Amino acid sequence: MEFNADNIVYWEWEFIAINATLVYSWVVIGILSVGAWAVTSRIDPATSISRWQHMLEAVVALIREQIREASRQEPDRYLPFVGTLFLFIVVSNVIDVIPGFMAPTTSLSTTAALATLVFCAVPVFGIMRQGWKGYLGQYLKPTPFMLPFNIIGEISRTVALAIRLFGNIMSGSLIVAILLSLAPLFFPVAMQAFGLLIGVIQAYVFAILALVYIASGQRSRDAEVQIEQSNSSSTNKSNPSEV
Amino acid sequence: MQIDWFTFFAQIVNFLILVLLLRRFLYRPVTEAMDRREKKISGQLEEARIKMVEANEKESQFEKRIKDFEEKKQEMLRQIEQEVEQKKRELLQKVRQDVEEQQRRWSESLSGEKTAFLRELQIETSNKIVEVVRQILRDLSTRDLEEQVTEIFIQRLHEIDKKENRRLVASALDYGEGVIVVKSSFEVGEIQKKRIIDVLREKIAPNVEFSFEVVPALGFGVEIRAGGWRAGWSLNGYIGRLRDEMEQAFAQNMNGNAVLTKPGDIKEQS
Numbered sequence: 001m002e003f004n005a006d007n008i009v010y011w012e013w014e015f016i017a018i019n020a021t022l023v024y025s026w027v028v029i030g031i032l033s034v035g036a037w038a039v040t041s042r043i044d045p046a047t048s049i050s051r052w053q054h055m056l057e058a059v060v061a062l063i064r065e066q067i068r069e070a071s072r073q074e075p076d077r078y079l080p081f082v083g084t085l086f087l088f089i090v091v092s093n094v095i096d097v098i099p100g101f102m103a104p105t106t107s108l109s110t111t112a113a114l115a116t117l118v119f120c121a122v123p124v125f126g127i128m129r130q131g132w133k134g135y136l137g138q139y140l141k142p143t144p145f146m147l148p149f150n151i152i153g154e155i156s157r158t159v160a161l162a163i164r165l166f167g168n169i170m171s172g173s174l175i176v177a178i179l180l181s182l183a184p185l186f187f188p189v190a191m192q193a194f195g196l197l198i199g200v201i202q203a204y205v206f207a208i209l210a211l212v213y214i215a216s217g218q219r220s221r222d223a224e225v226q227i228e229q230s231n232s233s234s235t236n237k238s239n240p241s242e243v
Numbered sequence: 244m245q246i247d248w249f250t251f252f253a254q255i256v257n258f259l260i261l262v263l264l265l266r267r268f269l270y271r272p273v274t275e276a277m278d279r280r281e282k283k284i285s286g287q288l289e290e291a292r293i294k295m296v297e298a299n300e301k302e303s304q305f306e307k308r309i310k311d312f313e314e315k316k317q318e319m320l321r322q323i324e325q326e327v328e329q330k331k332r333e334l335l336q337k338v339r340q341d342v343e344e345q346q347r348r349w350s351e352s353l354s355g356e357k358t359a360f361l362r363e364l365q366i367e368t369s370n371k372i373v374e375v376v377r378q379i380l381r382d383l384s385t386r387d388l389e390e391q392v393t394e395i396f397i398q399r400l401h402e403i404d405k406k407e408n409r410r411l412v413a414s415a416l417d418y419g420e421g422v423i424v425v426k427s428s429f430e431v432g433e434i435q436k437k438r439i440i441d442v443l444r445e446k447i448a449p450n451v452e453f454s455f456e457v458v459p460a461l462g463f464g465v466e467i468r469a470g471g472w473r474a475g476w477s478l479n480g481y482i483g484r485l486r487d488e489m490e491q492a493f494a495q496n497m498n499g500n501a502v503l504t505k506p507g508d509i510k511e512q513s
Binding site for chain 2 (some may be wrong): 043
């Protein structure tokens with residue numbers, strides 16, 4: 001039994017190999033895109049809307065609210081990236097219970113790609129907000145001596161992201177496969193259900209961690225700005241003659 | 244557990260494509276629709292709030308106006324009530340006066356009619372009494388009674404005083420051409436005639452002439468007339484006096500009667 005979707009190759013040409021990971025990823029992309037298009041093509045801003053539109057609005061509103069709470073900032077900047085992370089991972093994990101489907105997130109390549117995207121998104125969002133100097137200067141804080149540790153920390157949390165997601169999803173499929181050979185019907189079904197829960201939770205964890213990493217890259221700058229403002233206001237109060 | 248690098252990079256590309264697709268087909272339309280709806284609802288809520296404020300202001304204005312109208316209405320009602328009360332009093336007073344006037348006229352008319360009726364009644368009564376008495380006396384009239392009447396007449400003649408005597412003489416000479424007429428309702432006997440003549444001559448003059456006439460209309464009696472002077476006894480005299488006394492009595496009775504209505508009999512209606 002093949003547990004790694006990368007090894008299931010449908011088509012290959014030189015270094016280009018269309019494997020199950022890619023195919024099922026395209027399925028997920030198709031489901032998300034076509035589903036969104038089908039609903040939003042008839043979107044209505046009125047107060048009486050369809051159930052599908054209502055569901056989409058509920059999902060988007062929930063993601064926005066989570067982003068707002070976690071980052072303490074306007075969510076629309078991070079919504080496309082973080083929201084897509086969550087939706088892609090959760091749909092990928094959920095289709096794993098469908099017989100014949102394999103979750104793309106069971107492939108380390110997929111989770112590593114997603115983690116790499118998060119790793120790249122942190123400096124991109126940071127530089128967009130603070131500029132090159134402002135963002136890169138964080139790595140020298142509190143002292144330049146901390147630079148290697150900051151870099152190692154960035155890399156390690158990215159690896160942790162990838163491994164965490166991969167391990168949880170892949171292990172769920174592995175346990176089901178093992179149990180099928182030992183005690184069919186009941187335990188595999190229970191584990192599949194458990195796997196669904198784990199899949200949703202892991203999608204949420206991945207998205208929240210990504211958001212936290214992105215927001216933390218900007219929070220230090222915001223904290224510095226707040227400290228400067230509080231220092232200037234206390235200086236004005238102690239010297240009233242300057243008013 | 245091995246990373247397929249082609250898959251790795253392909254997944255990166257896939258994810259970026261997915262981000263663009265979802266941004267185009269999911270996030271933007273949905274957030275725009277939600278924002279439009281929120282603005283619309285906010286606008287409607289704000290409009291409703293403004294309308295509520297306006298409605299409250301209008302309500303308070305209307306309440307104030309209604310209160311003013313109510314006060315004015317009460318004031319006008321009070322004025323109207325006072326005017327109506329005044330008018331009612333005036334009308335009642337006028338009606339009372341009219342009624343009193345009418346009552347007075349009725350009283351006067353009634354009094355006049357009563358007076359006329361009583362007058363008629365007394366005249367009729369007097370006439371009837373006289374008629375009855377005449378009839379009685381006529382029925383009772385005998386020789387003895389006639390002689391009694393003549394004797395009474397003669398006694399009356401004896402009672403004529405000097406003053407009356409002179410007047411009799413003057414009248415007889417002025418108007419009667421010296422003749423004195425003795426009238427009676429019955430035929431006086433010769434003896435009575437002589438006695439009458441003797442008395443008269445004694446009283447008036449010895450040479451006065453006398454004549455005797457029978458006048459049934461005298462009403463049982465004897466009298467003597469000389470020009471404007473008269474003396475005698477007759478039933479008509481008594482009846483006349485009776486009539487006078489009856490008239491006097493009726494007049495006193497009518498003056499002493501109370502009026503039929505008083506001014507205070509008409510009461511006010513509330």
